Amino acid sequence: MLYSLVEMNRAAMAPLRLQAKAATAFWTSSANPARETQVGRSIAAAASVFERATRFYGKPEWQIEATEIEGRTHAVTPVTAWSSPWCQLVHFETAGAPEGRPDLIIVAPLSGHYATLLRGTVEAFLPTHNVYITDWTDARMAPVWFGRFDLDDYIDHVRDMLGFLGAGAHVLAVCQPGPPVLAAISMMAEDGDEALPATMTFMGSPIDARRSPTVPNQLAEERSLDWFRSKMIHTVPLPWAGAGRRVYPGFIQLSSFMHMNWDRHVDAQHRFFEHLIEGDEDGAEKHQTFYDEYLSVLDLTEEFYIQTIERVFQKALLARGEYRYRDARRVRPQAIRDVGLMTVEGELDDISGIGQTQAAHDLCTNIPARLKEDYVQPGVGHYGVFNGSKFRAEIVPRVIKFQKHVTKS
Structure with a gap:
């Protein structure tokens, strides 16, 4: 059930992500005279942070040329x-x-x-x-x-x-x-x-x-195997190719790791927001590169x-x-x-x-x-x-x- 709820939430967020992408494109467009203003940069930065925080991250490419x-x-x-x-x-x-x-x-x-x-x-x-x-x-x-x-x-x-x-x-x-x-x-x-x-x-x-x-x-050590089976194992829903397979979902592992260092991840998002407002492309790119990989998980x-x-x-x-x-x-x-x-x-x-x-x-x-x-x-x-x-x-x-x-x- 949890896996299906996660997929439903992702689908429900899709229209909002599209709006965020549209807002980012509008406020960063060279044709927009307000794009270099504090308001314009703040809106674009907020939209970008939201879009990246709610998107689905697929399997990354190797990018070793x-x-x-x-x-x-x-x-x-x-x-x-x-x-x-x-x-x-x-x-x-x-x-x-x-x-x-x-x-x-x-x-x-x-x-x-x-x-x-x-x-x-x-x-x-x-x-x-x-x-x-x-x-x-x-x-x-x-x-x-x-x-x-x-x-x-x-x-x-x-x-x-x-x-x-x-x-x-x-x-x-x-x-x-x-x-x-x-x-x-x-x-x-x-x-x-x-x-x-x-x-x-x-x-x-x-x-x-x-x-x-x-x-x-x-x-x-503290939890029984029955606890792990009941709390951590879920069934892959459609339309994934593995529909019906019982798995330990990657999103659970990711959430566990993130909560171990929650303050650090929150600070990283805040710094990313500031990099975007300040026009610090190098800082923003380093953040994106790390989290594009870190948020990509498998089951x-x-x-x-x-x-x-x-x-x-x-x-x-x-x-x-x-x-x-x-x-x-x-x-x-x-x-x-x-x-x-x-x-x-x-x-x-x-x-x-x-x-x-x-x-x-x-x-x-x-x-x-x-x-x-x-x-x-x-x-x-x-x-x-x-x-x-x-x-x-x-x-x-x-x-x-x-x-x-x-x-x-």
Whole structure:
């Protein structure tokens, strides 16, 4: 019912959004003599803020057109290298790039936002790597005949994509994928899989969510699975392709994140309003760029969401050594012996607290110390672990240095 109400509200707001767009066009038109007046700018700014706050944000484009390698600019084209109904492995083909760059697969989180949230992560590694990223399917766009998609299916997808790339690739798991990626590589190591990666790097991941619990961790522990099913799971309505599918809607995840930092988001809207009035195009554009991405969300299948809550946050099965793939095979991280392990955390992370990602070192007991590295980035929160100036200047060089160290060992 909630999903249908949200869609009805969006439809009801459509005429008002059209009026706001018309008002913006009128008061910013070069033919309007009042457009440079305080009144004209204020009305245009208010209309623009309203229109953007009430619009539907679809899946963003990658908007990565070029990268610089060794002082030369190379065109970049995102193409699908591998796919299933639930994921596309996007390869950023770089025209004329030097041969020999190592493969890097960035495993994007399936936790409410699209993979394009990691646009900055991709851009940072393009000069040095042959970059791939997982682009997960929005459950509201997945017809019911696609079937289920759960946490173990996610693990299968990671294994399949690593098999597609072949031996020696580097894996970078950002946030949510940490546990399933570690599980996939653990089973690959135990099976003697030839496609085993050279390194695995976990960034802000809840490998052991019991450590330094944050607000999302505490919520997951305090509520029962029945509560999550009754309050967080809804049915996709028509006209979406996934009509009838039970999902955890992205708009619920988005509202949860926004309420964690409500004052900050309100201040951002106020500053955006002021930028528009003052004619500060750079400031307004930065706001629009960030929120165009941040407000674009996707849905998760019921089974994936509920299993993640139970297995990762409530029971911490992987951290306890009790995770069983398909409820049968026990996952053993200690089976990994010659894959480099790096963990990266943010000092101010309010999503994955300090120690949650570091826990991977305690689980991978048979990886020698020379193939391990742990790094905590001062002065950044969750987003800063994989994006922003400190990420580019301090984290990326450390990750690259670690990868080179491992491959030379």
